[in-house]
Amino acid sequence: MVDQAERRTGGSIWLETLRNRLYGRLLLLLAVALVFMVLAGSNVLDFWLAALAYAGVVAIAAVVPETTDSASGLSAAGGRSELAFADAVRHFADALPDPSIVVDARSVIVHVNPAAARHFPGVSPGSPIAFTLRSPQLISAIEAARLGAAQTIEMHQTVPTETWYKATIAPLAPGDPLNDGVLVITLQSLTEAKRLESLRTDFIANASHELRTPLTSLVGFIDTLLGPAANDKEARERFLGLMRGQAARMAKLIEDLLSLSRIEMHQHMRPTAPVELGGLLREVAEGLSKLAEDSGTQLDVKVPEAPVTVSGDRDELYEVFENLIDNAIKYGADGDTIEITLSADHGRPGFDALVSIVDHGAGVASEHVPRLTERFYRVDAESSRKKKGTGLGLAIVKHIVTRHRGQLSISSQPGQGTRVDVLLRK
Secondary structure (H helix, E strand, O other): OHHHHHHHHHHHHHHHHHHHHHHHOHHHHHHHHHHHHHHHHOOOOOHHHHHHHHHHHHHHHHHOOOOOOOOOOOOOOOOHHHHHHHHHHHHHHHHOOOOEEEEOOOOEEEEEOHHHHHHOOOOOOOOEHHHHOOOHHHHHHHHHHOOOOOEEEEEEEOOOOOEEEEEEEEEOOOOOHHHOOOEEEEEEEOHHHHHHHHHHHHHHHHHHHHHHHHHHHHHHHHHHHHOOOOOOHHHHHHHHHHHHHHHHHHHHHHHHHHHHHHHHHOOOOOOOOEEEHHHHHHHHHHHOHHHHHHOOOEEEEEOOOOOOEEEOOHHHHHHHHHHHHHHHHHHHOOOOEEEEEEEOOOOOOOOOEEEEEEEOOOOOOOOOHHHOOOOOOOOOHHHHHHOOOOOOHHHHHHHHHHHOOOEEEEEEOOOOOEEEEEEEOO
16 A cells, blocks of 8 residues: 555656646747647648657657756756755755855856855856865865765865865765755865964974073073072072073063964954054054164154055054064164155055065175064074064064965165065955
8 A cells, every 4th residue: 555655646746747847848849839830831741740740849848857957946947846945955055154065966056155155255156166166185075975975075275375174075865866966065164273283283392492491591590599609699689680581581482472373373364353554553653662762763653644544453463563663673773763654555456555664774684584484583593582582573473464464575685774564455
């Protein structure tokens, strides 16, 4: 009884499918019938032969499915249940918090949910997946998933910023002829986890190297105070001063490492809050005016009267210009003027603001310039340590500017000073 009921149900579905296909091709069948009638009426074709040929056309129209019958819902011949199924797939994909992409049997994108549109602006329906997400591993996994088994891979992209995703590719409805070959691709971001893992490794390696020297000095001073200089008041005061300096250096180093870690954690996310640069530069210069005065340096700030606004994180941009001006005071001032200039009309396409910081100090040789933004790189390590430099200031600047989708350039020549340009956009 169950088998008979199943056969009756299957037969009903089959008849419904035939009716839907004939109804969807009604205009085409009427046009073909008209052609055969004209041919038969003009004695070009025998009436019974024309009738037989037309019957064959109707049979083909009823049996052969349209190539666009799929989860894309693009077929006009699909029944109401098929269209409802396609809409359900779209709504389900749109409800997912992670990026989700649906592709058809030809690997052409048929739907992109809002999360995927935000993370991958170049991905759009109607485009082949291979043209928009250029990942050989993803294409191979798509081909493997067509055999019926879901695939999971790790996708690594380097443009515009370095990102990692866990991609899961699964057939939409295995065994359903209507949706044969349709795949759902979901992408889970691994970027923050990867960056955290890298930051932990870098922190341990860099911190252990940079903290070793001040810690060794502190241990030596303590041993001296506990031993030969235990009752020497003058030596005790001198060593305590040195110990305070080494402790301050370690504190600054840890502060810079944590700042760099926070920035790298969100490197792939561009800040979008409006920041007015003119007021920000004046505020930074005012905060460093005492340091500049103590070094016999003048800060010359030139900003336009009209506000110059960019998109960004105000605290991070403050840190950028504080580090750059502080470096100019420490390493490039030599008692001269430091010029800080803001310009909105700079002739650099794609950018809306240019901040230039120019000193007239000793400058550095050209071979050092490309490496100045590397972590812990110092042109003169001894001089940097005496001026309480950690070797992380320009690395922090570079990462913040990159996160803002800006551009940092440094030019310098011995005896001609150093110029640093920061380009930002709205």
